[in-house]
Amino acid sequence: MSFWEYANPKKFIATTTPILPWAFGIAAACLIVGLVWGFFFTPDDIRQGSTVKIIYLHVPAAMMAINVWGMMLVTSLIWLIRRHHVSALAARAAAPIGIVMTLIALVTGAIWGQPMWGTWWAWDPRLTSFLILFLFYLGYMALWEAIDDPDTAADLTSILCIVGSVFAFLSRFAVQFWNQGLHQAESVSLWEWTFNVIARFFAFVWNSIFGAEQVIEVAVREENVSNVFFVPLLICMIGFVVLFVALVFQRTTTEIRVRRIRALESRARRG
Amino acid sequence: MIALLARDLRLAVRAGGGFGLGLAFFLIVIVLIPFGVGPEASVLTRIAPGVLWVAALLAALLSLDRIFALDHEDGSLPLLATSPLPLEGVALTKGVAHWLTTGLPLTLAAPALGFLLNLAPAAYPYLLASLALGTPALSMIGTFGAALTVGIRRGGLLLSLLVLPLYVPTLIFGAEAVRLGSDGLSATVPLAMLSGITLFSYALLPFATAAALRINLR
Numbered sequence: 001m002s003f004w005e006y007a008n009p010k011k012f013i014a015t016t017t018p019i020l021p022w023a024f025g026i027a028a029a030c031l032i033v034g035l036v037w038g039f040f041f042t043p044d045d046i047r048q049g050s051t052v053k054i055i056y057l058h059v060p061a062a063m064m065a066i067n068v069w070g071m072m073l074v075t076s077l078i079w080l081i082r083r084h085h086v087s088a089l090a091a092r093a094a095a096p097i098g099i100v101m102t103l104i105a106l107v108t109g110a111i112w113g114q115p116m117w118g119t120w121w122a123w124d125p126r127l128t129s130f131l132i133l134f135l136f137y138l139g140y141m142a143l144w145e146a147i148d149d150p151d152t153a154a155d156l157t158s159i160l161c162i163v164g165s166v167f168a169f170l171s172r173f174a175v176q177f178w179n180q181g182l183h184q185a186e187s188v189s190l191w192e193w194t195f196n197v198i199a200r201f202f203a204f205v206w207n208s209i210f211g212a213e214q215v216i217e218v219a220v221r222e223e224n225v226s227n228v229f230f231v232p233l234l235i236c237m238i239g240f241v242v243l244f245v246a247l248v249f250q251r252t253t254t255e256i257r258v259r260r261i262r263a264l265e266s267r268a269r270r271g
Numbered sequence: 272m273i274a275l276l277a278r279d280l281r282l283a284v285r286a287g288g289g290f291g292l293g294l295a296f297f298l299i300v301i302v303l304i305p306f307g308v309g310p311e312a313s314v315l316t317r318i319a320p321g322v323l324w325v326a327a328l329l330a331a332l333l334s335l336d337r338i339f340a341l342d343h344e345d346g347s348l349p350l351l352a353t354s355p356l357p358l359e360g361v362a363l364t365k366g367v368a369h370w371l372t373t374g375l376p377l378t379l380a381a382p383a384l385g386f387l388l389n390l391a392p393a394a395y396p397y398l399l400a401s402l403a404l405g406t407p408a409l410s411m412i413g414t415f416g417a418a419l420t421v422g423i424r425r426g427g428l429l430l431s432l433l434v435l436p437l438y439v440p441t442l443i444f445g446a447e448a449v450r451l452g453s454d455g456l457s458a459t460v461p462l463a464m465l466s467g468i469t470l471f472s473y474a475l476l477p478f479a480t481a482a483a484l485r486i487n488l489r
Contacts, residue, residue, distance in 0.1 A: 132436055132439055135432075136436050138432060142429055142432055143419065143429065143433060146420070146423050146426065147422070147423065152422070152486055152487065152489065155486040156419050156487070159419070159479055159482055159483050160419060160433065162479070163415065163437070163476070163479050164437070167437045168436075171436075171439045171440050171443075173440075174439065174440035177443070177444075177447070177460075177461075
C-alpha cells in the first residue's frame with residue numbers, strides 16, 4: 001500500500017468519487033456556519049465597524065491563492081520526476097481555482113479598502129504581489145491552452161511553474177523594497193498561525209468544557225485577531241480548504257475522463 | 272559556442288530588420304511619451320527613469336520570438352540539439368547573442384534618449400549601469416520564454432504574457448536604481464540586486480531553457 005497507487009487514474013477516480021459528496025458537504029457546512037457566524041454573530045470592530053467582516057472571505061481566499069500555487073508546484077515536480085499523469089492533470093485542474101481565489105482576494109480587498117483606506121486600489125506591496133500572482137496564473141493557464149499535445153503541455157507548464165515560483169518569490173521581495181505599504185501586517189502570519197491554531201483550538205475546547213471559571217489564556221505572542229473573530233475565521237478557512245480539495249478532485253476526474261474519451265476517439269478513428 | 276555566437280550575430284545584423292528594429296521601437300516609445308503626458312520638464316524628469324526602463328524592456332521583448340523561431344522553421348534547431356555542444360550551452364549562447372544585439376545597443380542609446388526626457392544629470396551613470404547590469408537578465412529570461420513557446424504558431428502574444436511577469440523584479444530594481452540616482456541617493460542596493468538577478472538567471476535559466484527545448488523537439 002503505497003501513496004503512489006493513487007497515481008493510477010482508475011484507482012484515483014474510484015477513491016475520490018465516494019469522497020466527493022462528503023467533501024462538498026463538509027465544505028458547504030463549514031462555509032455556511034463560518035460565514036453566517038462571522039457575518040451575523042460577531043460584534044463589530046471598534047475602529048473598523050462592520051467592514052471587518054469581509055475578512056471571512058478575504059483571508060481564506062488569499063491563503064488559498066498562495067497555497068494553490070504551492071500545490072501546483074508540488075504536483076508539477078511530481079509529474080517531472082515520476083511522470084504520473086494524474087499529477088499533471090491535478091495541477092491543470094487547480095490553476096483556474098487558484099486564479100478565482102486570487103480574484104476573490106483582490107476584489108474583496110478592494111471593497112474593504114474603499115471605506116478603510118479611501119481607495120479601491122493602492123500600489124501596496126501585498127496588493128501588487130497578488131496582482132503579479134494573478135498574472136502568473138494567467139500565463140500558466142494560457143500555456144496549457146496553447147499546446148495541443150497533452151504531454152508536451154504538461155512538461156512545459158511544469159517548467160514554467162517552477163521558474164515562475166522562483167520569480168514570484170523574487171517579485172515579492174522586490175515589491176516590498178519598491179514600496180513600503182499601506183496594508184496592515186499579516187493578521188494571520190503562517191508561522192504564528194500554525195502555533196495559534198493549535199493553541200487556540202485547545203483553549204476553545206477547554207473553555208467550552210469548563211466554562212468561564214477556568215478560562216485559560218492562550219500564550220499567543222501577538223493578539224492580532226481576537227478569539228471572537230478567530231473561531232469563525234478558522235471555520236471559513238477549513239471550508240475553503242475542503243472546497244478546494246473537492247473541486248480539484250472533481251476537475252481532475254473530469255480531465256481524466258476527457259483524456260480517456262480522446263484516446264477512445266482516436267482509437268475509433270484508426271479503426 | 273563562439274561559432275554559434277558569431278553566426279547568430281551575423282544573422283541578426285545582416286538578415287533584415289531584427290537588429291535595428293528594437294532600437295527604433297525604443298526611440299519611438301520615448302518620443303511618444305511627452306505627447307502623452309505633456310511637455311513639462313519637471314514632470315518628464317520625474318517619470319524619465321521608469322519610462323526609460325519600461326521602454327527598454329518592451330524593446331527587448333519585441334525581438335524575443337526571433338531567438339528560436341527562425342531556427343525552428345528552417346530546421347537548424349534539431350541540428351543544434353544534436354551537435355556536440357550541450358543544449359544548455361546553446362541556450363546560454365542564444366541569450367548572450369540576444370543581449371549583444373538588443374540589450375547592449377539599448378543600453379548605449381539610452382543616455383541619448385534620456386536627454387529627450389530631461390533626465391536629471393546625476394542619473395546618467397546610474398541609467399547606464401542599471402541597464403548594463405539588468406538587460407542581460409531580460410535577454411536570458413526572454414530566451415527561456417522563447418524556448419517554452421517555440422513550437423506554438425503565432426506564439427508572440429503568449430510569449431509576452433509569459434515573460435512579462437518574470438520581468439517584474441528586474442524592472443523594479445532597474446528603475447529604482449535610476450530613480451535613487453536621480454535623487455542623488457546611493458543606489459548600491461538595487462544595483463547589487465540587479466546583478467544578482469542577472470547572475471542567477473545566467474547560472475540557472477539555461478538549464479530550464481534547454482529542458483523546454485528538449486521537450487519541444489521531442
